[in-house]
Amino acid sequence: MTSDSARFGHRWLPILLVLPLMILILLFFYAPVIQAFYWSFFLEQPFGGGSQFVGFDNFSRVLADPEFWRATWRTLIFMVTASALAVVLPLVLAIAADRQIRLSPVARNVLVWPKGVAGASIGVVFAFIFNPFVGILAPLNNWFPGLWAPGLDGVDAFITLIVAHVWSGIPFNFVILLAGLRAVPHTLYQAAALDGAGPWRRIRDLQLPLIAPQLFLTLVLEFTESITSVFALIDTITKGGPGGATTLLVYKIYADGFRGYDLSGASTQTVMLMIFVVLLAGCQFAFLGRRINYER
Template identity: 60%
Template sequence: MKQAIFRARFLLWGLAAPQLIVLFLFFYLPIILAFCWAFHLEQPFGGGSQFVGLANFRRVLGSSEFWSSAGATLLYMVLASGTSVAAALVLALAADRALKVSPLARNVFIWPKAVASASIGVIFVFILNPFLGILAPLNDLWPGFWNPRTNVLHTYIMLFAANVWNAIPFSFIILLAGLQAIPQELHRAGAMDGAGPWRRLRDIQLPLLGPQLFVVIVLEVADSLSGSFGLIDTMTQGGPGGATNLLVYKIYSDGFKAYDLSGAATQTVILMALVACVTGVQYLFLERKVNYDR
């Protein structure tokens, strides 16, 4: 790090203190508390707590409901972030070319950022309603053609569509900025050496976009989880048959509806570990391939 100019050490801590206090209270303390509760049996409404060792973990890991929820969470994280980053990448590559529609597209593709995940959930659940929505006529022709309330595959298609819609802006902005920072000379040099547009995409654009792609993938994995709650709460409520009961949603219902504080905290610890692992795997395997030199 460069640029350290002032040497007033107490001022350094004084300036950083407000943010550190807020972070301690509402980021680090909730994590510590989750670990505490995971090893205690917490009574709701301040009814006392009792150390129980690994009993909570044994209970949670012994339930098949937990495992299907964890599986769905992992699947959702991978597919939701994958589809939204892929869509944003394709759109960014297209918008990077100087076309007539590019300026309009660059403006409009950022609009979904202004729509909350819960709002787009409310909207999509209406548009894709099997009896009242846009696909209802097809259901009249072929009964059962589209029913996200009973068909798990349809439910997930609906969720991913809403998630992609909502997640385009951030990835699009970052990826497009990365593409535009690639010097034109590289394109020209590549073209002179006989590389066609597809070849240049593979050998120039994508490798040089590495840092941005990496950032976007890492952030999108965490974002897909935090956005999933708004979508699930308004679209599926965890159904059909618990198929979309992701851990984020399960923890909420276990904790706030069933008052199983210890169980919810134990699953919180496991979920945080899962996210940390996925992020760690990305750093280990993806970041190695990223080339930061331009």
């Protein structure tokens, strides 16, 4: 079937073409990962100069730290609420839009832009938007003084983070889900209408199962993203406060490593977070992915 002209003539050429990417991945992904794994078994001096093998001591130290468990718990809460909202809201919007809007390629392009905005920029903007004195919720404090105080109230700060994260995720997920809905042939809905299914029933029995691949994709991306990319938001909006209420694991790792100079502890938590993310994605593929029907 494959003719020789369709193959690379030189056996080193394909390797040469992949090489730049391989170097980048090795340098900026595998090297740090291996370093983190290495450090998690050693006690490192903060400014270099000597390290000592300690086996699993770092792990037992981290696991015994109640602050680690609190950060983990917050991370889980954030992951579930933020991801769920960042998928459900675009889903509702996409189902509504599927009935009316004809999205031009330009509009689709524009809608994805927020995905390209750096998390730090979004954080700065939302720090202003939710500022208790000049933000959109400031009037609340005129009527009920102290009701909205993200600088003092951990729950308010947490809400601010979730809103900022969900906001930045909506357009991309919206476009993905809408594209999935658009790929469903219109006659399926007509057939269902003749079979007696009303609009809600059609959403449940047809639209949701048929866009399962897209829902799965957005969920997997959201779950992993909500764990890692939230760092920029925390750093710009709350700095982990107030009182550690928004110190999720990623931020704790940064704070421990670069403010507390506990390189080994930070590396150990990094390794644990990484294993958790890999397990999470693996579970999703194992339990959700297998049930998804990619057939059209």
